[in-house]
Amino acid sequence: MRALFVRDLRLALRAGGGFGLGLAFFLIVVVLVPFSVGPEPALLARIAPGVLWLGALLSCLLSLDRLLAVDFEDGALDLLATSPLPLEGIVVVKAAAHWVTTGLPLVLVAPVLGVLLNLPAPGFGVLVLSLGIGTPALSTIGAFGAALTVGIKRGGLLLSLLVLPLYVPTLIFGAEAARRAVLGLDVSTPLMLLGGITAGVLAFMPFAAGVVLRVNLR
Amino acid sequence: MELTVTDLAVGRGGVPVLAGVSFAVAPGAALVLRGPNGAGKTTLLRTVAGLQEPMAGTVHGAEDRVAYAAHADGIKGALSVAENLAFWASVFGQSDIEAALRAFDLEALRNRRAAALSAGQKRRLGLARMRVTGRAIWVLDEPTVSLDAASVALFAEAVRAHLAAGGMALIATHIDLGLDAQVLDVAPFRAPAQAMAAADEVFL
């Protein structure tokens, strides 16, 4: 399992795009927002938590269609399926590698982009915390979507259509926590609910993904 | 423990292609599958490897003992030859890749990025992977595609060494590897027309 994790990280690093592309996309989305709604600081401050969450979510989505498809096309997935690793474990490792190469960098740069959007000071900590709790769920749900569409040619668009509705609860609780922090309200409820969803997703989604992957490999 | 296949029926997309296939491969023995394109050799091998369910019959003694190599090698171009092998070795809980590099004459290429290999060299790397798995049953689908004569000899030698060590091999191939192996022609096992159409029988 660790070998697969290390390999995926190494591939993401060497292929260049791995770390950089998602981050660049996140940056561009955030930069485009003031162009579309106007530069007024009060308005930007109000929408900043939501925009940052939405940007992070879309950046996560960007690399999902290659998550399993590459290994499927070059035959590595067939070989992994005959190896001692369970398919569920493979999905977990792939999702974890995706989180480390995509989700974690997003969490780390989010405060910097928060400055661009005039995010009020009390929002920073909770924004990072909520992204930190929520993005693992995004990667795992995404891995399920990738497993569903792995056999479909040009499944990228379909993947987005399937995965985005599944992102709704995570987005609502994550963005709500950050929004409440900005307003100086109590954030423990949305954060706990967000954590609950992530925990549930981490516990059950790999099994669903393993089942659909097995169906797609046969 | 020998590999026993009893009255096996295999299918593609719910349509049976082979039926009634039975054979046994004892430790130290190899079985070569022959048959025209589309006869179902790949489907049979995938079923033995456990990638798909048999439609009928049983495969005995294959679980967690198969190393499978298909047309696609699963080689990552961004990793070096040694890294590719070391990855598969550790996935299968092994660590030694030197013997495999030697057996397939890849030592000089060990630090070359796999993307820079020729088709034949990639194929050799794909086959070297079999050696690092430590698995007893090699299931090989057209292993000699894009190999030159010298590489084919290397490969045959590696298979012989594997068999001599008590391993088994199940190979679908058209060329003569010079192995002392049983040959199974799958053509007679083509699923009868009735069975082929019976896939959707319930709708008739």
Next chain:
Amino acid sequence: MSLWEYANPVKFLRLSERVMPWLWVGAALCLVVGLVWGFFFTPDDFRQGSTVKIIYLHVPAALMAINAWFMMLVASLIWIIRRHHVSALAARAAAPVGVVMTLIALFTGAIWGQPMWGTWWAWDPRLTSFLILFLFYLGYVALWEAIEDPDTAADLTSILCLVGTVFAVLSRYAVNFWNQGLHQGASLSLDKEENVADVFYQPLLVCIGGFVLLFFALVLYRTGTEIRVRRTRALMAREASGAPLRTEGV
């Protein structure tokens, strides 16, 4: 004799063909009676005026939109557990009907909301939940369309339906948490106190009955079509392979 006998596609087709005319007639009858009664023979609401009458389309459509998904969930479970083809095909057949029901509920809701709330659309929890349900339907239908092998498609969509159900319920509560709404309470409940007045209630029940019958008629009809498509495939495969055709037909 067990109910599962009708899991055989041929038997299912024969039965559904006998039942369907009654369903169509019943649906037409209920809808005509219910809608005419509701539209022309009920008084205007003292607060909402005649706009209230859209309830006779809105409530039944919304009910069926949710029930259609529920039916797909049950059918998916039956496919996963017992692998009856009819079940998977019925789930496939129900999805577009559910999509249309969701759309009707959303559009009639907008038409009702405009005079009542002064807006076509509000991000009210109920409205939002329906919009999310609509997205789930779209994904489900798209996945069915994208996969060629019917059994693989049935397997994958069944799992998607199960996972989707969990997330749809989660979304419902998340949305509730996110915004308290404008929408009035449920129009119907088993607990009589909260119900709309009897004058509106009786034609509404007739309309709901009509929508239920219409739903079953549409699903049976579409399932029959799906079965015939598979049957044609099977016959063509048999002809291509040169095997003798069994003549017993439907």
